[in-house]
Amino acid sequence: MTKMQPDSIIKIGNSVLQHGPANDRVYLMKLDESDVIKVMDRVEEVAKEKGYSKVFVKVPDSAAPYFEKKGFISEAVVPLMVGGETPGCFMSRYHDPDRAVIKEQKLLDEVRQVANSKAAEVGSEPDTSAVEKLGPEHIRQLAGLYEKVFESYPFPITDPEFILESMNSDVIFYGIFSGGKLAAAASAEMDNSWKCVEMTDFATLPELRGQGAAGKLLARMEEDMVQKGILTAFTIARAGSHGMNAVFARAGYCLAGTLPNNTQIGGRLESMNVWYKTISTR
Incomplete structure (x- = not known):
């Protein structure tokens, strides 16, 4: 990174x-x-x-x-x-x-079309049994995972101190282990005053990709957030990523809009899509 x-x-x-x-x-x-x-x-x-x-x-x-x-x-x-x-x-x-000015509008339109087609797919709920809530004992593995997956990132998530600080606030990390090592992770960043949560920091090692890890993490996070009284979930996803946009569309999220050239990730500024879903009502 x-x-x-x-x-x-x-x-x-x-x-x-x-x-x-x-x-x-x-x-x-x-x-x-x-x-x-x-x-x-x-x-x-x-x-x-x-x-x-x-x-x-x-x-x-x-x-x-x-x-x-x-x-x-x-x-x-x-x-x-x-x-x-x-x-x-x-x-x-x-x-x-x-x-x-968005310079890759054709790619972003194509990603949105694919995501919309995934939204139409009605499938079974993802199996979340392999998803674990992570604690301070997993911090070094988390930092290592993010170091491997991202060339750059808008927050210092490869810094164990930053992860610990996040865990001690209103951020809960989740992970999936494969062969004894952390192979996929994500976090739920809660805003208790607004009763909303940002689903973020998704990362999967290459050997686990294509096996629905992000969808499983998202489903487990939603379950836990509902239990905590959170009403709305949202994410700010890379607008050019077929995978992440499809994950949220398939999970029933709606597109709220696109943020041009908003976030430094993967070594450059990227446009981001905001997706949202009502996960509970009052």
Whole structure:
């Protein structure tokens, strides 16, 4: 994996910003609406100060008009994302107009067509019996798996300390073992205030690919999240990946939108698709 300087985290009141040169962006990961004015100012300050080409925000629908007035455009909307009641919006403002242009639109259209065909397939529920919840004792194996699978990644998931810190917050990792070694993993990153979860960090070693590992991990994570009172699941998947988009489409997720040139992964900036699913109701 290419070693990159990990993004910095800034807390503003109860809101959280992430920024760094690898993704060349500021990402407002969590907005507390009481912070909206100072957060908007700080987001733009950081972008100008560092020369980032994109500002990307995840905000409740009620805050979207404030950002629209500042020139942000909505790229994906997840209905019922906030507490199972109102939408969550993924919005962007581009300091470099070229970054808003998707250069591989033909590939992305093809991936979406294949995913739509998978959505029409009605199959049996994946067998989740091989999926295990991972703990601190698995951290080094997790870091090693991510090191092997990803050339680069937007978060420092090859750093055992980062994984431990994540486990100690609201992130639960899951894995599938093969021959005694960790061969596939994913994580569920919960937002208990919004009662939603991001299904993320999917990785499978080559020897286990094509055997439905990601679908099994996703199904097990959904089961556990429902038990924890989570209502909506979403993911931000590489828009050019046939495999991951098909996994979510087959599992009943809907496409919320596409984020152009959004995330540094696999050695370059990639466009991402946001998929969502209501996994439980109040």
